[in-house]
Amino acid sequence: CLPEKNEPSKPKGHVKPAEEDALYEKQFNDVICNSTATGIRFARGFATFEEMDENPREYPVECRLYECAWDFVIAKGIPELELTPTQNFYNPHTDNIMVKVCIGRRCKPEIPKINILDYKGEKIDENVKQPINLKNYYCRSALTLALSSGAVEKTIDLAPVQHYLCRSRIVVDRILAKKPIRVCQPTSISLQKLLTRDEVYNALFQNVKCISSSDEVTFSPGYAHLSEFAPVKVDVDVHCHLYDCEWDFTIAKRLKPFRNRCDRAARRDRRLPFSEIPFILGGVLGGIFLFFLSIVYLKLALGRRKQRRKRNSQGVPTSESAILRHLNRAGHNNIADDPNVLLAYTAVLEKYSTEKHERLKEFLTKYPEKERPIFRGQGKRVRRREHNWEISPTFD
Secondary structure, three states: OOOOOOOOOOOOOOOOOOOOHHHHHHHOOOOEEEEOOOOEEEEOOEEEEOOOOOOOEEEEEEEEEOOEEEEEEEEEOOOEEEEEOOOOOEOOOOOEEEEEEEEOOEEOOOOOOEEEEOOOOOEEEEEEOOOEEHHHOOOOOEEEEEEOOOOOEEEEEEOOOOOOOEOOEEEEOOOHHHOOEEOOOEOOHHHHHHOOOHHHHHHHOOOOEEEOOOOOEEEEOOEEEEOOOOOOOEEEEEEEEEOOEEEEEEEEEOOOOOOOOOOOOOOOOOOOOOOOHHHHHHHHHHHHHHHHHHHHHHHHHHHHHHHHHHHHHOOOOOOHHHHHHHHHHOOOOOOOOOOOHHHHHHHOHHHOOHHHHHHHHHHHOOOOHHHOOOOOOHHHHHHHHHHHHHHOOOOO
8 A cells, every 4th residue: 555645635534554664564464455466465565576577567456454445456567758749759849748657558647857868878958847848959869868766768769850050151350250259150030049148058069079171260169269360361161060960151251241231130230430429418408499499489479469469459448438438529420530439339339329329320321341340450441541531531
């Protein structure tokens, strides 16, 4: 009787068996077990095989201890790793793998921790979490999966082999030629992000092997070094291989690096021959000046508009006392003596008698409709009439 490892809590009325052999033997001293298969014996809670061989076999067992009864199956054989999905080879671009430990047809429910080994048996990763993502293993045609806690392992084939897509031409100037040059500069944006950090690049390319027919270049793990005495303009051909990947590229040293206009790689920022701060400061100050200038212009426009309104309203008597003064001064309907009399008559029409009202109507009928100055174009039309009266004082 073995405890359930993944059981979150103990059900009511159940007791987990002891893990120590002495206490376990005391708990199951009186247990009685039987099996329909041959070649197995039972004593005090333990089962013993009569013959030990590597042939997988299953033994159904029924046990009873006082009022408790249970049944289970003992699977005997060599443990193996079972992969999901089961395939002849795995595509590293699309496939993820789940691994379980199985004996015959029986698999352990717990998920084991796996180590990844290369074809030479050297450890690449350890205690990898599942599912295992195969995109992390470039330039390899095969991997070995091994249990972290045992000697059980399984080799899988990868196809197609995943390459780094390195550039075929690396252009450097005199300054960059003095620094270590990476032997692989990927053209893919995702791989460029992956290899941005030097720690990641050094770990992946520490086993790369490169050769060149030129004496102007030497190599260290993952890097090429141009000689200090190399000509200003020189092309060096290099061949590299890493596991199952091979690629060729050219290191082109130039006085100034040449870059194709249609190259996907982003161009470097071009620095101006003078400081950019005065331009930024001037733009900010210019914007502030224009903002305040627009405010001043709006205030002046509104002020002029108010002045025009005030000047136009000065010729029109608005208060009753001002209107009465005009009426007292104008004792007749002669517009030449007082041009505001018509407006005064109209403003206080309710205070006039019927006789004066009739006189006003008779006076207005002598003027054409377009020359009546009541409430519109007052100032200009009055001045025009005064000028006309000076020339011809009659209405005809």
